[in-house]
Amino acid sequence: MASMDVSLKEMMTIDGSIGAAIVDHGSGMALGVLGGSKEMDLQIAAAGNTEVVKAKLRTMDSLGIKDSIEDILITLGGQYHIIRPITGRGGKGLFLYLALDRGRANLALARHQLRAIEEKLEV
Numbered sequence: 001m002a003s004m005d006v007s008l009k010e011m012m013t014i015d016g017s018i019g020a021a022i023v024d025h026g027s028g029m030a031l032g033v034l035g036g037s038k039e040m041d042l043q044i045a046a047a048g049n050t051e052v053v054k055a056k057l058r059t060m061d062s063l064g065i066k067d068s069i070e071d072i073l074i075t076l077g078g079q080y081h082i083i084r085p086i087t088g089r090g091g092k093g094l095f096l097y098l099a100l101d102r103g104r105a106n107l108a109l110a111r112h113q114l115r116a117i118e119e120k121l122e123v
Contacts, residue, residue, distance in 0.1 A: 002120040008034040011098050014113050016105025018079065021046050021097040025053045031094070040099060049083050049097055071111060078102050084114050086121060094123060
């Protein structure tokens with residue numbers, strides 16, 4: 001089991017990482033952040049991506065989809081943004097958020113590593 005701080009550090013070791021956060025999608029507040037920059041304010045990203053998660057959950061509910069979100073990928077010209085809801089050990093209502101530099105990241109490997117981090121995280 002890994003703490004939030006350890007998990008954020010592991011997220012930042014993924015090739016191409018720009019910033020990482022653990023977010024409460026009920027409030028939109030980041031419980032922990034690491035990385036980021038002037039252009040990548042992780043507190044703002046946490047709040048904005050909360051709306052993405054809520055919208056997807058509402059849509060799934062409206063469609064009667066009885067499944068869970070594995071991850072949400074937002075692809076920009078120069079970046080990948082991965083949102084991964086935490087499924088176990090008290091993590092309900094939380095998600096991992098990882099911003100990657102598209103030129104330096106391997107998306108498939110990043111998703112695999114993020115899944116492993118999520119599985120070890122203890123909230």
